[in-house]
Amino acid sequence: MNINDMTVLICDDSMFARKKLSMSMSNFGVKAVYEAADGSEAVEKFREFKPDVVFMDIIMPKVTGLEALKQIIAEFPDAKIIMASSVGTQGHLKEALKVGAVDFLQKPIADEDAMKVLENVAKGVL
Amino acid sequence: MFAQFFGGYLFNRKLCTAEDLTQAFEAKKHTRLRLGVLAINAGLMTAEQVEHVNITQQSVDKRFGDLAVELGYVTADDVEKLLAQQPTDYLLLGQTLVNNGALTNAEFEKAINDYKAENQLADDISDNQNEKLHNLIKEFYHFDSAENARICTDYVTLLFKDIIRFIGDDFTPLEASIVNSVNAENIVVQKIKGSYDATLCVCADNAPYIAIAERFAKESFAEVDDFVNATVGEFLNVNDGLFIVNESNENGVELTLTPQEFIKNGSVSFTSTAFRIPVSFPFGTIDFIIANE
Numbered sequence: 001m002n003i004n005d006m007t008v009l010i011c012d013d014s015m016f017a018r019k020k021l022s023m024s025m026s027n028f029g030v031k032a033v034y035e036a037a038d039g040s041e042a043v044e045k046f047r048e049f050k051p052d053v054v055f056m057d058i059i060m061p062k063v064t065g066l067e068a069l070k071q072i073i074a075e076f077p078d079a080k081i082i083m084a085s086s087v088g089t090q091g092h093l094k095e096a097l098k099v100g101a102v103d104f105l106q107k108p109i110a111d112e113d114a115m116k117v118l119e120n121v122a123k124g125v126l
Numbered sequence: 127m128f129a130q131f132f133g134g135y136l137f138n139r140k141l142c143t144a145e146d147l148t149q150a151f152e153a154k155k156h157t158r159l160r161l162g163v164l165a166i167n168a169g170l171m172t173a174e175q176v177e178h179v180n181i182t183q184q185s186v187d188k189r190f191g192d193l194a195v196e197l198g199y200v201t202a203d204d205v206e207k208l209l210a211q212q213p214t215d216y217l218l219l220g221q222t223l224v225n226n227g228a229l230t231n232a233e234f235e236k237a238i239n240d241y242k243a244e245n246q247l248a249d250d251i252s253d254n255q256n257e258k259l260h261n262l263i264k265e266f267y268h269f270d271s272a273e274n275a276r277i278c279t280d281y282v283t284l285l286f287k288d289i290i291r292f293i294g295d296d297f298t299p300l301e302a303s304i305v306n307s308v309n310a311e312n313i314v315v316q317k318i319k320g321s322y323d324a325t326l327c328v329c330a331d332n333a334p335y336i337a338i339a340e341r342f343a344k345e346s347f348a349e350v351d352d353f354v355n356a357t358v359g360e361f362l363n364v365n366d367g368l369f370i371v372n373e374s375n376e377n378g379v380e381l382t383l384t385p386q387e388f389i390k391n392g393s394v395s396f397t398s399t400a401f402r403i404p405v406s407f408p409f410g411t412i413d414f415i416i417a418n419e
Contacts, residue, residue: 015356061385086367089374107364
């Protein structure tokens with residue numbers, strides 16, 4: 001898969017974090033970027049758009065990122081979900097990987113790290 | 127970060143004003159450290175001797191070091207060692223305040239000696255010395271009186287590192303106070319839950335609130351709106367997230383965070399000791415709160 005053909009879903013309750021990552025994705029040339037402001041919306045948007053890559057925050061109101069991750073993986077076991085959170089503790093990391101996340105990025109997310117994720121998904125490494 | 131705390135020390139003792147410090151932080155970017163300041167800092171020359179060399183230099187075309195050796199204040203070896211030193215940030219701040227006329231050499235000499243003695247700092251204080259910085263912050267804010275001195279010190283040390291990383295280094299930490307509640311035009315609240323609970327806040331009136339958001343987002347904002355709230359909230363969230371990662375990695379303490387709350391023209395009350403940590407920036411003062419509940 002080529003990065004220019006990729007669709008990305010950004011799930012974060014912070015409007016600032018969504019905008020920043022969304023701008024990075026546009027600069028990388030991805031095909032489409034979708035946004036969700038909480039875990040519940042993330043599940044709905046995933047069902048609707050079936051994005052190639054998901055960046056999922058953990059601490060979100062209503063439904064947390066880990067709960068949304070569980071729901072999406074239960075329905076779509078091959079989903080490429082990257083946890084992108086400020087709380088990158090070993091405990092959160094282990095739990096996310098156990099449930100089916102393919103990677104974990106500590107906030108603030110550097111552009112090169114986000115790009116690497118897309119490249120790895122494109123190469124089929126993740 | 128020693129420069130900012132040296133600035134806070136000078137301000138708290140009314141040795142210079144907030145305006146002096148704002149100007150000095152801007153000017154120090156272009157300031158070259160003078161040999162006289164290094165010699166005072168190393169205890170090799172007194173302020174009086176430095177003044178004498180400065181005055182003599184006005185009538186003799188000689189470098190400071192050569193004259194200081196000729197006058198018998200230092201040896202050539204001393205000069206060589208001083209020149210080989212890396213300039214440190216807090217000395218640059220002192221030098222700039224002297225250059226700007228906010229401090230005399232004598233006031234600088236007394237301030238730097240008192241500061242080092244009070245904070246048990248050796249002559250070689252420089253950046254990248256975590257333990258010394260940790261102790262300096264604990265002393266500056268009198269965290270020893272807190273039940274959880276270690277948590278408060280770790281949190282505030284990280285906070286200042288993140289302020290330098292994401293906002294800028296042109297700030298002066300002001301004296302902390304203990305509060306039961308805070309009120310402000312804007313308050314962002316985030317709670318830590320887990321092995322212990324804590325409440326963290328950023329409080330500011332509209333102008334400094336917008337300004338700190340502008341620095342973090344690297345864009346301009348006209349008024350406080352949801353995006354400005356989200357931006358300040360994300361700064362707090364990133365800092366708090368890094369704190370709980372450190373707590374997990376270094377102290378084996380497992381914690382999590384709650385989503386941030388945004389309060390407009392309101393107040394927050396605390397059930398236990400809350401430290402108000404005011405930080406003065408050129409654009410105004412921001413209060414950071416840590417309450418270990």
